[in-house]
Amino acid sequence: MNILICGGGNAAHALAGLLSTQEDLRVRVYLSFEDEARQWKEGLAEQKSLHVHLPQGELVGRPVQVSSQAAEIVPGADLVLLALPAFAHEVVLRQMTPHLQPAAWVGALPARGCFDLCALQTLGEKAPAVNIFGLQTLPWACRIERYGRSVRVLGTKAKVDLASWPAELAPQIAATLSPLLGVNLQPVSSLLSLTLAGTGQLIHPGIMYGLFHNWDGQPYAQAPLFYQGIDPYTAGILQSMSDEVQELRHNLEARFSWLDLTAVRNLYDWLRFSYTSDIADDTTLQSAFTSNRSYAGLQAPMRSVDGGLVPDFHARYISEDVPYALIATRGIAELAGVPTPQIDQVIRWAQGCLGQEFLVSGVLRGQDLGASRAPQRYGYQSINSLVESTRMPV
Numbered sequence: 001m002n003i004l005i006c007g008g009g010n011a012a013h014a015l016a017g018l019l020s021t022q023e024d025l026r027v028r029v030y031l032s033f034e035d036e037a038r039q040w041k042e043g044l045a046e047q048k049s050l051h052v053h054l055p056q057g058e059l060v061g062r063p064v065q066v067s068s069q070a071a072e073i074v075p076g077a078d079l080v081l082l083a084l085p086a087f088a089h090e091v092v093l094r095q096m097t098p099h100l101q102p103a104a105w106v107g108a109l110p111a112r113g114c115f116d117l118c119a120l121q122t123l124g125e126k127a128p129a130v131n132i133f134g135l136q137t138l139p140w141a142c143r144i145e146r147y148g149r150s151v152r153v154l155g156t157k158a159k160v161d162l163a164s165w166p167a168e169l170a171p172q173i174a175a176t177l178s179p180l181l182g183v184n185l186q187p188v189s190s191l192l193s194l195t196l197a198g199t200g201q202l203i204h205p206g207i208m209y210g211l212f213h214n215w216d217g218q219p220y221a222q223a224p225l226f227y228q229g230i231d232p233y234t235a236g237i238l239q240s241m242s243d244e245v246q247e248l249r250h251n252l253e254a255r256f257s258w259l260d261l262t263a264v265r266n267l268y269d270w271l272r273f274s275y276t277s278d279i280a281d282d283t284t285l286q287s288a289f290t291s292n293r294s295y296a297g298l299q300a301p302m303r304s305v306d307g308g309l310v311p312d313f314h315a316r317y318i319s320e321d322v323p324y325a326l327i328a329t330r331g332i333a334e335l336a337g338v339p340t341p342q343i344d345q346v347i348r349w350a351q352g353c354l355g356q357e358f359l360v361s362g363v364l365r366g367q368d369l370g371a372s373r374a375p376q377r378y379g380y381q382s383i384n385s386l387v388e389s390t391r392m393p394v
């Protein structure tokens with residue numbers, strides 16, 4: 001199988017290293033940035049391989065080709081993996097589209113919100129010939145050790161949800177990819193379900209809001225704990241955001257009897273499902289976060305200034321999770337006519353932090369909507385057309 005990995009960050013290093021150790025896989029890496037491609041080539045020329053450090057030992061792989069030229073590296077790819085932040089999906093897909101072969105599988109790890117709408121619009125005339133899929137999250141926590149040379153995998157998730165367009169392909173894609181990635185991929189009903197099921201869109205902006213919405217502008221001596229810093233107030237914010245997504249889920253299930261949104265769990269159930277053995281005290285949502293070993297010691301994103309540390313409002317917890325995930329869910333709620341007052345409160349604060357505008361007077365019509373994944377941005381004006389699009393060819 002010919003595999004093309006797109007991107008040059010942590011996730012791309014892990015994928016390129018892990019996949020290129022396997023026989024029968026020809027792994028190529030597409031980097032849009034010339035400088036990154038040069039560094040990968042230098043690294044591979046120097047040490048002839050890419051090292052992956054796993055908790056259980058080292059793997060050594062070697063991609064067969066690295067290039068910043070789409071015309072050179074995209075043709076022939078059977079499986080395309082976008083190992084990119086969501087804001088780069090569209091631009092990279094646009095660069096690749098003319099060179100994609102029919103029947104290619106094109107997937108994003110992670111998908112974030114409304115990846116199907118982004119991909120279908122960007123692929124344009126090629127869309128009907130290409131199969132699209134997304135993972136709910138990246139299967140690994142990973143960090144580059146030496147650029148183009150080595151990466152450390154800190155942990156691997158036990159199960160990750162996968163959805164596709166056309167929706168019925170998800171079991172086949174999950175069965176093919178699970179052994180390649182070494183992860184149990186669970187097919188779910190649709191990319192709409194994956195959009196609403198994303199918990200990062202609630203947890204990350206919700207905790208940032210809870211920690212910093214009343215910040216007085218004075219630098220901190222040390223970074224606050226992120227998950228363990230959740231107090232009853234922030235837990236209440238997270239609960240309300242999750243309740244609003246559940247309200248939306250039940251509204252859609254009542255309207256569309258065929259629609260399966262069982263993967264859209266409430267936050268408390270999701271925590272217990274995902275971290276069963278890591279939670280010491282699951283009596284409340286707050287305690288399920290603060291007593292979760294996987295979250296212990298993790299700090300809020302901060303940047304250094306004279307006199308200490310200040311919150312980094314451009315960290316991905318806001319700059320990716322709000323425009324490319326929470327706004328997508330908010331857009332679906334708006335089409336469905338389901339009010340989301342708590343989510344709106346967080347979005348209003350976050351858009352101020354980002355210096356962007358999505359919500360105006362309670363409606364998604366801000367000037368930066370084009371830099372989001374709201375379905376309105378892709379021309380959807382009714383919940384019927386959006387939901388039907390998950391099961392209809394374009």
Ligand code: NAI
Nearest residue numbers: 007008009010011012032083084085086088138140141142
């Ligand atoms: P990263 O920041 O290491 O990778 C960024 C890479 O994306 C750049 O090196 C570049 O190759 C590419 N890129 C960025 N902007 C681009 C543009 N405008 N045009 C073309 N290419 C561009 O990110 P990382 O860590 O690899 O994460 C990828 C995704 O996985 C993100 O959505 C992240 O939130 C998610 N994720 C990452 C985890 C991790 O442990 N690294 C864990 C869970 C999720």
